[in-house]
Amino acid sequence: MTLETLALIALCLALLPLALTVLNLPFFRRAPARARTGALISVLIPARDEAANIEAAVRSVLADRKTPLEVVVLDDHSTDGTPDIVRRLSAEDPRVRLExxxxxxGGWSGKQHACHALSRRARGDILLFMDADVRLEPGAPGRFAACFTDPRLHLVSGFPREETETLGERLIIxxxxxxxxxxxxMFFARMFRRTAAFxxxxxxxxxxxxxxYDATGGHGAPSVKASMHDGVTLPRAFRRAGFATGVVEASDLARCRMYEGFAATWDGFSKNATEGMATPVGLPVWTVLLAGGHILPWLLIPAGLIAGSAAVAWMxxxxxxxxxxxRAVLAIRARQDWRAVPWHPVGIxxxxxxxxxxxxxSWRGHRPTWRGRTVARGEDAA
Structure with a gap:
């Protein structure tokens, strides 16, 4: 393979995500501006050692005074003051309940078991699962519920504005x-709403x-219960059962600081890596796509200059x-930190x-831990 051919391949791999992003943006819509106020919404928050987060999370939900809702927090054997904080909030507002x-x-991951338990204690017709580090904007629960005015939709997932305060967070998140x-x-995902691959x-x-949720088994479904990545496994379970799913751009509805610092970000992304990209078949393909399209072009600039090939350097x-x-388009649309953009190839x-x-x-048998628990593998599920 000549250097010119390699440069052409790298250029195509770089143009692919840009082109697909432009095509996807019209389908990555925000939730309806007008909230739905009819059905009761159960906002369900699993909490394990979340004393630093839980009060702000619950109060952000309670700021919505127009939507019929309940906030159910499941204390998952916390060793800090999480349950005491929720009891105090419950005494202040009857919409809050501690379970x-x-x-x-055995055979369950902690979060999926907590979400399953929450679903059994919820009273609402719409269940809104929310992590304790998420902060909702006023009216967000009602606007999420309004997505279901489309009778074909049965699950809607929102991508919050991710707050990143350190370089380590900006590199990856x-x-x-x-x-x-x-x-x-996304045009295929919307067209084929019941196809699990999308x-x-x-x-x-x-x-x-x-x-x-009940018909699919929800977080108790065999493909979900041992997972650490319900953002993928739960929509797939819905689609396999014949229920349509969708995504919304939720940077105007919620914000989240997912992890604090590089070490926490590395650990957090590592815990579910083997359920996403890090598979023996998938990762080589992802390596070609990401390294070839996002890293290799920058290396070809000096390589072209050294080889005396202006075409290679320009490509x-x-x-x-x-x-x-x-990255610039996404920084605008998803309200990302602009300081992350120049670091993009390093982040990849x-x-x-x-x-x-x-x-x-994982080949060596290592099983990561998260919040003091060993992460279950899918084959451990009953």
């Missing part, structure tokens, strides 16, 4: 949108119709600028390193 998680059985909009054809979601914020520059253009390199480390460690 206690039953013991974690914004890449969620790069992968979502750059490699998932399922996508964000576990931080998911709303479901209760009847569909490398065009490919590099294409990847930065995609770190992400791929993270995925390969996770895959190799």
């Amino acid at each position: 206690t998680a039953p013991p974690l059985p 914004p890449l969620i949108h790069v992968l979502l909009l750059g490699y998932l054809p 399922a996508a979601g964000c576990g931080q914020l998911m709303a479901v119709r209760r009847e569909a 490398g520059l065009a490919g590099g600028l294409a990847t930065l253009a995609q 390199a770190v992400l791929l390193a993270l995925q390969w480390v996770a895959l190799v460690r």
